[in-house]
Amino acid sequence: xxxxxxxxxxxxxxxxxxxxxxxxxxxxxxxxxxxxxxxxxxxxxxxxxxxxxxxxxxxxxxxxxxxxxxxxxxxxxxxxxxxxxxxxxxxxxxxxxxxxxxxxxxxxxxxxxxxxxxxxxxxxxxxxxxxxxxxxxxxxxxxxxxxxxxxxxxxxxxxxxxxxxxxxxxxxxxxxxxxxxxxxxxxxxxxxxxxxxxxxxxxxxxxxxxxxxxxxxxxxxxxxxxxxxxxxxxxxxxxxxxxxxxxxxxxxxxxxxxxxxxxxxxxxxxxxxxxxxxxxxxxxxxxxxxxxxxxxxxxxxxxxxxxxxxxxxxxxxxxxxxxxxxxxxxxxxxxxxxxxxxxxxxxxxxxxxxxxxxxxxxxxxxxxxxxxxxx
Numbered sequence: 174x175x176x177x178x179x180x181x182x183x184x185x186x187x188x189x190x191x192x193x194x195x196x197x198x199x200x201x202x203x204x205x206x207x208x209x210x211x212x213x214x215x216x217x218x219x220x221x222x223x224x225x226x227x228x229x230x231x232x233x234x235x236x237x238x239x240x241x242x243x244x245x246x247x248x249x250x251x252x253x254x255x256x257x258x259x260x261x262x263x264x265x266x267x268x269x270x271x272x273x274x275x276x277x278x279x280x281x282x283x284x285x286x287x288x289x290x291x292x293x294x295x296x297x298x299x300x301x302x303x304x305x306x307x308x309x310x311x312x313x314x315x316x317x318x319x320x321x322x323x324x325x326x327x328x329x330x331x332x333x334x335x336x337x338x339x340x341x342x343x344x345x346x347x348x349x350x351x352x353x354x355x356x357x358x359x360x361x362x363x364x365x366x367x368x369x370x371x372x373x374x375x376x377x378x379x380x381x382x383x384x385x386x387x388x389x390x391x392x393x394x395x396x397x398x399x400x401x402x403x404x405x406x407x408x409x410x411x412x413x414x415x416x417x418x419x420x421x422x423x424x425x426x427x428x429x430x431x432x433x434x435x436x437x438x439x440x441x442x443x444x445x446x447x448x449x450x451x452x453x454x455x456x457x458x459x460x461x462x463x464x465x466x467x468x469x470x471x472x473x474x475x476x477x478x479x480x481x482x483x484x485x486x487x488x489x490x491x492x493x494x495x496x497x498x499x500x501x502x503x504x505x506x507x508x509x510x511x512x513x514x515x516x517x518x519x520x521x522x523x524x525x526x527x528x529x530x531x532x533x534x535x536x537x538x539x540x541x542x543x544x545x546x547x548x
Contacts, residue, residue, distance in 0.1 A: 216315070286306070451465075461497070
């Protein structure tokens with residue numbers, strides 16, 4: 174009898190310990206993101222070294238605390254598709270500096286952008302080309318570009334730049350050929366540089382392009398839940414909750430959305446494709462164009478977009494291109510000429526495309542033809 178009593182006592186004690194430990198484990202367990210960003214070691218030699226993604230790297234399934242995002246209008250890059258993600262170190266938050274200003278990201282932040290085509294011929298398969306990342310160090314942002322192998326199992330650090338010929342079908346099922354250009358670090362600098370004066374000396378620093386509140390102020394599908402991206406960043410602990418969201422007037426839109434006003438679509442197109450260079454302290458600030466969304470509204474909006482602005486003293490162009498934009502006349506508009514050519518000596522933007530963006534050209538053509546004559 175004593176033996177059975179001792180056995181029963183042992184079982185009760187074991188069960189009690191088991192549940193006590195389970196309860197404590199549940200209370201104490203906090204999931205930890207596997208992401209590794211050692212600022213003394215980055216950029217790493219391989220994309221997988223960061224652990225941004227779970228499972229097969231090519232599936233781009235974000236790890237814990239790596240969240241996807243997307244700007245309202247997207248930069249044209251030879252019809253490549255993109256997947257974008259952001260990660261920040263625990264406890265770090267970005268701060269708001271204006272609807273049209275890049276969010277001030279904390280040290281240790283990483284922006285991740287993967288470029289791919291989803292109908293590569295002849296097999297009609299997806300092919301990832303590169304994953305570009307920007308890392309915020311104490312000294313500022315640095316670039317790292319990872320080029321994917323043919324097996325689509327890994328991407329390797331390469332900032333030298335290269336070309337990759339691709340035959341693909343675009344979203345309209347049109348077959349196209351592109352000699353896709355993977356940028357060098359120098360080309361990255363051109364688009365991302367920002368000049369500022371420090372103690373009377375002009376210095377150049379590098380900043381991201383798309384992460385402005387005005388570009389993120391719309392709902393994004395996070396896989397089952399649709400939520401405003403600024404709200405998501407705040408809930409994630411990635412953004413200080415101390416500002417008013419941009420108004421509709423101050424929010425960019427998808428320039429492909431034909432239900433929206435034409436001029437608002439054009440301003441959004443310019444903002445994402447052109448404004449990073451054509452702004453104060455940007456690479457092309459010596460030109461009269463100011464193409465940020467906030468600069469193309471109001472009384473000076475059309476002037477900043479080049480409407481009726483003479484092209485004198487601008488490169489060796491056909492004299493017929495008398496204005497940057499001539500109302501109702503694309504054949505007399507330098508801006509239209511430059512977006513409608515693949516000639517590297519004249520095309521705009523300078524980097525990021527080798528093909529003509531047919532849909533963008535049609536949008537700008539419609540806008541120019543809607544304008545009235547110059548005074």
